[in-house]
Amino acid sequence: MEKKKRAIGYIRVSTTAQDAARQRLQIEDFCRDNGYSLNDVLKDEGISGAVKNRPSYLKLLTLTAEDADVVVVSELSRLSRQTEILSVMNDVNSLLQNGLDVIFIDTKAHYKGGKVLDLVDIMRIAIAAEYARAERLKITERMRSGKVRCFLQSEELMCKGSVVPFGYSAVPNPNYVRGKTPKSILVRDENAPVVQEIFQMCIDGLTAKEIQREMISRGIKTVKGNDFFSENIYRILHNPCYKGVWRIMPNRDGKNKTEQARREPIERKGDALIPEETWDKVQAILNQNRIVDVPNNGVNYNALRYILKCPCGKNMYIVRQTGTGLRYYRCAVKKNKYDETICANGGVNADIALKTIWVIVKTAIAKDEFMEMSNEKIAKIIREIDNLTSKIQSLNADISTAKSEQASILESIKILTNPALLLHQQQQYENKEKFISGAEDEIRQLKAERHQKEVSKAELANDVAIETLDNFSIEDKARLFKKYLNRVVYYSETQKRGTFVVDFKNGTRKIVCIHIKAKSAEVVELPHSFQFDEQNRSILVPIPHRVPDNKFAFPTIKDTPYTAKEVMDMLIYQREYWIEGIANQPYFE
Numbered sequence: 001m002e003k004k005k006r007a008i009g010y011i012r013v014s015t016t017a018q019d020a021a022r023q024r025l026q027i028e029d030f031c032r033d034n035g036y037s038l039n040d041v042l043k044d045e046g047i048s049g050a051v052k053n054r055p056s057y058l059k060l061l062t063l064t065a066e067d068a069d070v071v072v073v074s075e076l077s078r079l080s081r082q083t084e085i086l087s088v089m090n091d092v093n094s095l096l097q098n099g100l101d102v103i104f105i106d107t108k109a110h111y112k113g114g115k116v117l118d119l120v121d122i123m124r125i126a127i128a129a130e131y132a133r134a135e136r137l138k139i140t141e142r143m144r145s146g147k148v149r150c151f152l153q154s155e156e157l158m159c160k161g162s163v164v165p166f167g168y169s170a171v172p173n174p175n176y177v178r179g180k181t182p183k184s185i186l187v188r189d190e191n192a193p194v195v196q197e198i199f200q201m202c203i204d205g206l207t208a209k210e211i212q213r214e215m216i217s218r219g220i221k222t223v224k225g226n227d228f229f230s231e232n233i234y235r236i237l238h239n240p241c242y243k244g245v246w247r248i249m250p251n252r253d254g255k256n257k258t259e260q261a262r263r264e265p266i267e268r269k270g271d272a273l274i275p276e277e278t279w280d281k282v283q284a285i286l287n288q289n290r291i292v293d294v295p296n297n298g299v300n301y302n303a304l305r306y307i308l309k310c311p312c313g314k315n316m317y318i319v320r321q322t323g324t325g326l327r328y329y330r331c332a333v334k335k336n337k338y339d340e341t342i343c344a345n346g347g348v349n350a351d352i353a354l355k356t357i358w359v360i361v362k363t364a365i366a367k368d369e370f371m372e373m374s375n376e377k378i379a380k381i382i383r384e385i386d387n388l389t390s391k392i393q394s395l396n397a398d399i400s401t402a403k404s405e406q407a408s409i410l411e412s413i414k415i416l417t418n419p420a421l422l423l424h425q426q427q428q429y430e431n432k433e434k435f436i437s438g439a440e441d442e443i444r445q446l447k448a449e450r451h452q453k454e455v456s457k458a459e460l461a462n463d464v465a466i467e468t469l470d471n472f473s474i475e476d477k478a479r480l481f482k483k484y485l486n487r488v489v490y491y492s493e494t495q496k497r498g499t500f501v502v503d504f505k506n507g508t509r510k511i512v513c514i515h516i517k518a519k520s521a522e523v524v525e526l527p528h529s530f531q532f533d534e535q536n537r538s539i540l541v542p543i544p545h546r547v548p549d550n551k552f553a554f555p556t557i558k559d560t561p562y563t564a565k566e567v568m569d570m571l572i573y574q575r576e577y578w579i580e581g582i583a584n585q586p587y588f589e
Helices: 021-035 057-059 084-099 119-142 146-153 190-201 208-217 228-239 276-287 348-366 369-413 421-460 466-471 474-482 564-570
Strands: 005-013 036-047 072-074 101-106 110-111 168-172 184-188 245-248 266-269 316-320 328-333 485-492 497-504 509-516 520-523 531-533 538-545 556-562
Touching: 005 021, 005 057, 021 036, 021 072, 021 369, 036 057, 036 072, 057 084, 084 101, 084 119, 084 168, 110 119, 119 421, 146 266, 168 316, 190 228, 190 276, 190 316, 348 369, 348 474, 348 485, 348 497, 348 509, 348 520, 369 421, 474 485, 497 564, 509 564, 538 564, 556 564
Parallel strands: 005 036, 005 072, 072 101
Antiparallel strands: 101 110, 168 184, 245 266, 316 328, 485 497, 497 509, 509 520, 531 538, 538 556
């Protein structure tokens, strides 16, 4: 087995408030995807890139091939923002002469140790260094405004106005210096953990209304001392300051008072209450409109939202029957957009459906075989993740080889004079460039697939205390449905009879037949050997068939189609399959 290359990362953040975790995660992901062993990460915290004598940076420059094989940095500006571009190139060249490869993740630049920088490398570094220098000048220009200077330069978070984000408090700055530091600064208060809980509750599937009720029940007030509204929850979930991105609007140009004269908001990194990964998950949920208020004080709250489907593929939603108080699930559209015909599938009593699915889920997850199936699925996903990581590493190795070949081609071009050979080498270089571009696209797709599998693996983890299930509220049950269920499809047979096909995320399938009566419902969970024919909407029962005129032959098992009524009649005396206690009355709680 080929020995992994030893890597050392370098991180620099200008202020102690900035989040170094993001740079570290970039370096860790890069090393994992390229098969490097990350031995150490050197960090300079709270020191500007314009300062040369940074402790960890000085240590970095003394490293040799005995310490590591490669130095990994997120971007060139992490090494330096000095105006002396030559100094930057000298530092990079010093690392190379010490036998260390140098890699900048953002530009995918890889400089080989032991080699002198060639003209192309010098130009690339000069351009990147010039960009870093321009960024520093831009920051300096912004700091000419006292407010902006305090905002950007202060290690503490400046209180920008009268509105203080929930989870922080404005306090006098004990280190206040006129014109250099802010008078008031923001610090975390006792509500900071509450913000973290709000984001986690959103990920767990709670609606804004549910989160609001949780805040009120715990006596938690807004910054102004009022009870929470749904709008307050939305503002928290949309505010980027909680992931550490703080913004300030600079003053408008005094000579031009128009709206067009407004400058772009200025950003800085600051104290983050939640990791960026949590922020991204919540924004994805909000974009999919998963967080909605519960109408009518929760009477029409759909605990199977996005899970219960009609056979036509549409979601089923709840409607109330006037006068009786009963609620029914019906298809979300009257027509199927694919064939322009009226959806023939009937509805089902919503409370009976919810009670039935709850019993099925609660019973299933308590069984050992369900846990075993989940663990098998998790193990399979882990193998798939490892396989994807291996593919990413292989592609990165191919890209590295292609770039080395490109460098060789460029060297040969320098000494060639034959036009035909020059054209051939140019074509070879372009072919390598196309290969690299295609491989990078494939890596992006593989990373997206790997991320999805990591999410699926987390969802399969069985972390629910079975003994607490009987005390679950309707919101708790909804979260459990979202955690374990992939989808539920209801196939109506008559107005009062039909079949649920319940698919769990771990691959378990349950088939349930129901017959709704005046005061209760007859519910049967079918044996595992029974299957459902979705195309013909029938239940396939394994029935032994004997060969005619041959009483000595073994019977053959054939799947025979039956209706829901026929199957329930077939199992009438096998009470172990029947689910008792499903009353026909509102409401599912």
